[in-house]
Amino acid sequence: MSKGLQDIARELLEKGEVQVVVGWGAVKADPDRTRPILVTDPDEVGELVWNPRCVNNLAVYLTKAKSDVQALGKAAIVAKGCDVKAITGLIQEMQFSRDDLVIIGVACKGVVSDGSLWQGELTEENRDLKCRFCDVRTPRTYDHLVGEEVPPVDAEDDWKDVRELEEKTPRERWDYWQEQFERCIRCYACRQACPFCYCTRCIADKTLPRWIESGQHPRANLAWNIIRAMHLAGRCVECGECERVCPVGIPLNLLNRELAKEVAVEYGYRAGYDSEAPPPFATYREEDDQSFIR
Amino acid sequence: MTTADSQSSEQEQRREGAVGPEGWEPKIVAFVCNWCTYAGADLAGTSRLQYQPNVRIIKLPCTGRIDPVFIVRAYEGGADGVLVSGCHPGDCHYSSGNYHARRRFALFRKLMEFVGVDLDRLQFSWVSAAEGAKWVDVINDVTNRVRALGPFTEYQALSRWWKEVPDEQAIEQRA
Ligand code: SF4
Ligand code: SF4
Ligand code: SF4
Ligand code: FES
Numbered sequence: 001m002s003k004g005l006q007d008i009a010r011e012l013l014e015k016g017e018v019q020v021v022v023g024w025g026a027v028k029a030d031p032d033r034t035r036p037i038l039v040t041d042p043d044e045v046g047e048l049v050w051n052p053r054c055v056n057n058l059a060v061y062l063t064k065a066k067s068d069v070q071a072l073g074k075a076a077i078v079a080k081g082c083d084v085k086a087i088t089g090l091i092q093e094m095q096f097s098r099d100d101l102v103i104i105g106v107a108c109k110g111v112v113s114d115g116s117l118w119q120g121e122l123t124e125e126n127r128d129l130k131c132r133f134c135d136v137r138t139p140r141t142y143d144h145l146v147g148e149e150v151p152p153v154d155a156e157d158d159w160k161d162v163r164e165l166e167e168k169t170p171r172e173r174w175d176y177w178q179e180q181f182e183r184c185i186r187c188y189a190c191r192q193a194c195p196f197c198y199c200t201r202c203i204a205d206k207t208l209p210r211w212i213e214s215g216q217h218p219r220a221n222l223a224w225n226i227i228r229a230m231h232l233a234g235r236c237v238e239c240g241e242c243e244r245v246c247p248v249g250i251p252l253n254l255l256n257r258e259l260a261k262e263v264a265v266e267y268g269y270r271a272g273y274d275s276e277a278p279p280p281f282a283t284y285r286e287e288d289d290q291s292f293i294r
Numbered sequence: 295m296t297t298a299d300s301q302s303s304e305q306e307q308r309r310e311g312a313v314g315p316e317g318w319e320p321k322i323v324a325f326v327c328n329w330c331t332y333a334g335a336d337l338a339g340t341s342r343l344q345y346q347p348n349v350r351i352i353k354l355p356c357t358g359r360i361d362p363v364f365i366v367r368a369y370e371g372g373a374d375g376v377l378v379s380g381c382h383p384g385d386c387h388y389s390s391g392n393y394h395a396r397r398r399f400a401l402f403r404k405l406m407e408f409v410g411v412d413l414d415r416l417q418f419s420w421v422s423a424a425e426g427a428k429w430v431d432v433i434n435d436v437t438n439r440v441r442a443l444g445p446f447t448e449y450q451a452l453s454r455w456w457k458e459v460p461d462e463q464a465i466e467q468r469a
Contacts, residue, residue: 166408174410174448203363211363213370219452223366226405230362233401258408262401284393286383292403293396293418294432 005078005146006045008104012076013042018102019073021045022061024054032115036061040072050078050106050146052122053115057239059086063095063198076102078146080111081136085237085272086195088141092275093235095198098141105142107150110134130240130253133157140273159261161254177222183248184221186214190228190242190252196235203227229255234263234280237272320440322349322375322433323368325360327392330381330422337426345430346437349377356380358391362402365416369449375415375440377432382420392420414439415446 009021025037025047034053038061039045058077061069069075079087084105091098110131112118117126137150165173188204191197204212204224212227213220229252236256243253263269266289269280314320326332332353338345354360357380365376378399386392403416417439419432 170407170410170412171448172410173408177409178452211367217452219370219449222409222452223363223370226366226409227363229405230402233405255405255408259401259405262404266400267397281394281397284390284397286393288393288396289400290383290396292400292413293420294435 002049002051005050005104005106006048008144008146009039009045009048009076009078010042012102012104013039013045017074018076020069021048021076021078021104022058022069023048023050023078023104024056024058025049030115032118034115038069038072048078051118052109052111053118054078054080054106055111055115055128055244057083057086057193057195057241059083059090059195060193060241062087062090062101063195064200065192065198074100074102076104076143078104078106079139079142080106080108081134081139082130082237082239082272084139084141085136086239088275089235089237089272090195090198092277092279093196098275102144103139103142104144104146105139107138107145107147108134109137109150128240129161130238159257162258162261165254166258177225178218180250181221181225182218184216184225184250185248186216186221186224187247189245189247193241193245194232195237195239195241196232197228203231225250225252225255228252229259232256233259234267234269235271236260314441314444318445320348320374320437320445321372322377322437322440323371323373324349324351324377324379324433325357325364325368326351326353326378326421327356327359327380327387328353329356329387330385331379331419331429333423334421334425334429337423338429339426341426343426343430345433348437348440349433356386356388356391357395358386358388360395362398365402369446370453372450372453374443374446375417375436377417377419377436379419379421379429379432382422385422410448412443414443 012018013021019040021039023037023039024034026049027033027035034049036056036058037047039047058079060066062075062077084103110122110127112126113128133153133155135152137152191202212223238253238256238260240253243251246252263280267280335351357378360378368376380392383392399418403413406416407413417436421429421432
């Protein structure tokens with residue numbers, strides 16, 4: 001599969017259609033992992049790989065948070081269907097237009113939650129959670145496709161992870177999240193990995209006034225994690241990158257998915273499917289629910 | 295208008311449902327818009343309507359200007375409950391600020407509920423400039439509900455983390 005990808009990348013670079021290809025490459029020191037690479041030289045396309053260890057959502061490299069990539073010129077990006085959802089969201093938020101980009105889509109049957117679990121076959125045990133209900137195994141938009149089209153998973157999201165926690169008592173939920181947030185070391189890896197955290201100045205870095213305490217203690221950590229989730233509400237495509245990169249293993253995507261579920265239920269909207277749709281928090285309907293307002 | 299009699303019976307009722315320590319009074323922070331709710335609260339005042347004195351009002355131009363981070367800050371500062379209040383739909387001074395706010399807060403309260411906050415501590419109302427009496431009802435009700443829950447000890451405990459760090463003497467003793 002990597003071969004087909006390399007041929008496409010070579011042609012794009014040779015013809016000058018793009019100046020850089022954003023893709024995954026092998027990690028020599030650790031064959032269980034892949035890493036994001038930028039290929040600018042057609043002779044180096046051999047570095048590109050595509051396999052179920054290609055977990056990273058590379059869409060983050062298209063944002064102004066990574067302006068050094070933008071500076072290289074027009075980009076082609078290798079993207080799974082879920083990554084294309086992030087790209088769609090970024091186009092919707094007018095971070096760039098579809099024409100600014102060449103998408104090398106990859107048909108995908110799933111990625112592994114941990115590279116070391118990959119033994120040549122995807123199973124219920126090693127498949128990443130986000131792949132369970134994937135309806136974009138063939139990306140919804142692409143310029144080139146690597147591999148044969150793959151039909152969507154024949155099941156709808158049951159929000160089981162979210163509902164399990166919802167069924168607990170408020171006190172149990174509070175204790176659960178405190179245990180999680182307490183461990184946050186405020187490294188902001190979650191933010192750096194998120195395609196939608198492209199603010200040139202994050203609210204967590206603002207000091208005049210300082211809205212979110214910078215300290216690494218329970219009160220500050222709660223504020224950071226709540227507000228981060230809130231800023232992603234209606235935008236997050238549930239790619240799970242924030243959670244994957246969190247060094248202390250906070251289940252950030254569970255928070256994201258709670259909000260995604262509410263947006264789906266209340267406004268019939270799921271992020272990453274339509275770059276023309278108005279973002280749910282940039283619009284409203286007069287008949288929106290207000291049963292919670294007296 | 296509240297008579298002295300009904301007031302004292304109200305106070306009694308309050309004491310009955312009280313959960314907090316002796317003498318504890320709930321702290322309520324109300325974020326209100328300038329054009330409707332603030333004027334409504336003002337009307338309650340000029341009409342000499344009585345209501346529970348537990349509310350601290352913070353006036354903003356519009357509910358659309360009320361960021362969830364303000365609410366977080368209020369809890370951090372020791373609020374036991376928060377109220378957000380603005381113009382009725384259709385009446386926003388900036389025409390759509392409250393429609394946008396409505397969506398934002400519909401989500402935010404779900405998030406707070408998900409992390410374990412009792413939603414009686416986070417309430418919302420529409421109070422127009424003419425609704426001084428509604429303002430009184432809302433404040434009394436919000437205050438009573440928060441009173442019934444008691445102090446927001448879970449959140450306030452988060453602020454005490456550093457007090458639990460042992461001082462030098464304690465460390466020495468342990469060594
Ligand atoms: S918040 Fe997390 S799951 Fe959502 S888009 Fe950002 S990185 Fe992906
Ligand atoms: S957390 Fe909020 S302010 Fe910070 S980068 Fe993300 S979206 Fe921007
Ligand atoms: S990646 Fe994890 S530890 Fe780092 S700031 Fe985000 S939540 Fe906290
Ligand atoms: S001015 Fe009152 S809600 Fe906008």
